[in-house]
Amino acid sequence: MSLIEFSSLLEVYRNASFSGAGADGEAEVTVATKEVADLLKRVEDDVYATAETGVTLLDDVGKVQLGTIVKVRLDDPRAGFAVLAHNLDGLIKSPRGRLEEPRRYYLVDPAYAPGDAIVPDPIARYRKVLALVQLFAKAASMLDATKSELVFVKDGKVTLPVAFNASDVKALDVDAADRLLGQFSDELHHDQKCSILFEALVDLRGKHRADSAFRFILRNLDAIAGTVADGYRLFASSFSYSKIKSELEDARISYTQKIHKTIVDIQNQLLGIPVATIVVASQMKAPTACGPELLVNYAVLAGAWIFVLLLIVAVVNQWLTLNVIKDEIGQQEKALQRDFAKVSADFVGIFTKLKNRIWWHHAGLGIVLAIGVFGGGLATYFNHRLAGLTPVPCQGAGATKTGAGQSKVNADRVSPAVPPASTITNTVPETKADQTKEDAASGKEKRKGSG
Numbered sequence: 001m002s003l004i005e006f007s008s009l010l011e012v013y014r015n016a017s018f019s020g021a022g023a024d025g026e027a028e029v030t031v032a033t034k035e036v037a038d039l040l041k042r043v044e045d046d047v048y049a050t051a052e053t054g055v056t057l058l059d060d061v062g063k064v065q066l067g068t069i070v071k072v073r074l075d076d077p078r079a080g081f082a083v084l085a086h087n088l089d090g091l092i093k094s095p096r097g098r099l100e101e102p103r104r105y106y107l108v109d110p111a112y113a114p115g116d117a118i119v120p121d122p123i124a125r126y127r128k129v130l131a132l133v134q135l136f137a138k139a140a141s142m143l144d145a146t147k148s149e150l151v152f153v154k155d156g157k158v159t160l161p162v163a164f165n166a167s168d169v170k171a172l173d174v175d176a177a178d179r180l181l182g183q184f185s186d187e188l189h190h191d192q193k194c195s196i197l198f199e200a201l202v203d204l205r206g207k208h209r210a211d212s213a214f215r216f217i218l219r220n221l222d223a224i225a226g227t228v229a230d231g232y233r234l235f236a237s238s239f240s241y242s243k244i245k246s247e248l249e250d251a252r253i254s255y256t257q258k259i260h261k262t263i264v265d266i267q268n269q270l271l272g273i274p275v276a277t278i279v280v281a282s283q284m285k286a287p288t289a290c291g292p293e294l295l296v297n298y299a300v301l302a303g304a305w306i307f308v309l310l311l312i313v314a315v316v317n318q319w320l321t322l323n324v325i326k327d328e329i330g331q332q333e334k335a336l337q338r339d340f341a342k343v344s345a346d347f348v349g350i351f352t353k354l355k356n357r358i359w360w361h362h363a364g365l366g367i368v369l370a371i372g373v374f375g376g377g378l379a380t381y382f383n384h385r386l387a388g389l390t391p392v393p394c395q396g397a398g399a400t401k402t403g404a405g406q407s408k409v410n411a412d413r414v415s416p417a418v419p420p421a422s423t424i425t426n427t428v429p430e431t432k433a434d435q436t437k438e439d440a441a442s443g444k445e446k447r448k449g450s451g
Helices: 006-014 034-045 047-053 088-093 121-139 166-170 174-182 190-206 210-219 221-236 241-264 267-283 293-339 344-387 403-414 432-450
Strands: 026-030 055-057 069-074 083-085 105-107 142-144 149-153 157-161
Touching: 006 034, 006 069, 006 105, 026 034, 034 047, 034 055, 047 055, 083 088, 088 105, 088 121, 088 166, 121 166, 121 174, 121 190, 149 190, 157 190, 157 210, 166 210, 174 221, 190 210, 190 221, 210 221, 241 293, 241 344, 293 344
Parallel strands: 083 105
Antiparallel strands: 026 069, 055 069, 142 149, 149 157
């Protein structure tokens, strides 16, 4: 069973004479095309086709020939398939007809189907009302499609049923509607404009009954457009080019300080790199056979790698902080382009400089990380080389003698050498008489010298 195309049903509608149709939907259809003939024959034999299109052939099927006129009954097609509306009120009352234009429909008076080259004035006005409904839906808290009503939440729940008819569409002030719609054509401060419209709609809804409020709004679009314009003018008065520039300059200074702080926060770790390098270089010693140098070297190496690991943690943390700042700057730039699209190009340089500064700080952190890892690797290499050296023997480690021989060696190390007895000159007088003779001789020499 093949699907029925709406174009075939539309051909039946276009060739039907609705002027003589009764309340039961009877009409006369001219079999002008093969599509019309095929559809009329199909609905005669196919119950599904009748239920889908709402078309029932009242004449004998043998009468369905090109150029003939047959009687049919045209009921409403299946709701999900198409809409047959005899007038604009019928189109408005169709499912979701107050919220959006049906995709497939045929309007009998005036004769129109979507896609026709000439759009009747009632349809043009109807589309304008639907555009207003969609605008109001953006300003409202939500749109309840099942009940066809707008919901506003402000100090409680306020509902605005979307209720209008063909008379309201015919009385629509198109110029006022275009003025109101035109105020929202620009995305600049779109949310602020919707907030102003929200307040205006809630205020008008509070002054009228639910069933008549929407019709009153359609008849007072010019006043609503004026309220939105005045509210937006008051809002926009707080913005100027110089103020935008001043705010962006303040943001630039703030972001610059945040970027610089990522380096300042780890400044102590950075200053510790050369100190740690000197400590490692000075503390590692060649191993000895009886000393703890090997253990000291490993302890120094472990300390160096602990420092490197702490440095890596600090650098990675600051790297992620820079990424967060970069995201904030990107959001600020997008907000500027969205809210101030006309002047955003004048401030692109500010964001470019900030992004470049972040790039350089990223590069600096990368270099610091590389230096730290290189230093740890270098310390490991030196320790490995030192550990591979032959231990230096300790002093006295080869001595094995004990007893008198060992004491003799020790005495030789600590006692001064005594010269032989034959080399000592006897300068001490042996007797008292000898001492007296020497004193007399000494006195004689002194007198002689003085004379």
